[in-house]
Amino acid sequence: MARLFVxxxxxxxxxxxxxxxxxxxxxxxxxxxxxxxxxxxHITLAFxxxxxxxQVPLIAEALEKIHAPQLHARLDRLxxxxxxxxxxxxxxxxxxxxxxxxxxxxxxxxxxxxxxxxRPVIAHITLARVNSIQDQRQLIHxxxxxxxxxxxxxxxxxxxxxxxITTEGARHTTLQSYALE
Numbered sequence: 001m002a003r004l005f006v007x008x009x010x011x012x013x014x015x016x017x018x019x020x021x022x023x024x025x026x027x028x029x030x031x032x033x034x035x036x037x038x039x040x041x042h043i044t045l046a047f048x049x050x051x052x053x054x055q056v057p058l059i060a061e062a063l064e065k066i067h068a069p070q071l072h073a074r075l076d077r078l079x080x081x082x083x084x085x086x087x088x089x090x091x092x093x094x095x096x097x098x099x100x101x102x103x104x105x106x107x108x109x110x111x112x113x114x115x116x117x118x119r120p121v122i123a124h125i126t127l128a129r130v131n132s133i134q135d136q137r138q139l140i141h142x143x144x145x146x147x148x149x150x151x152x153x154x155x156x157x158x159x160x161x162x163x164x165i166t167t168e169g170a171r172h173t174t175l176q177s178y179a180l181e
Contacts, residue, residue: 004163017075048113064178068181076092088130094125158180
């Protein structure tokens, strides 16, 4: 079985900006959590979950049918994902309205391998996964006050990636890359 997702790898300069934001958050010491490493920074477009190994080449082939232009994007504000009234993740939103068209194409191609109920994609880059917080209000205020460089970047490809969970965290392997026109 392979744990798969479709995502966008970040340019090195953008990944360095994300790492700087992570360091700033870590120095503030407002929560206990984990920080994705620079080599795993990405934007998830579709998560497939556990897929039988024999299905991987079929998925890779299906994604080859996608034709989309290169996209212009930029970093936006910091936000959080919560569940059960508890903050779970801190992320930097990515502003790219045209990304929805690419995601729709990907979802159509992946329909045989995904669940029928698709959640809307919120283009983002995970900064931290939150385990515990002393003062949630103070953390939210700090996130709102943190200056975000509105760094622009070009999305010129997307990838089929395999995620392997280890004791040191997730490891991502690019199985195939697909250029945008």
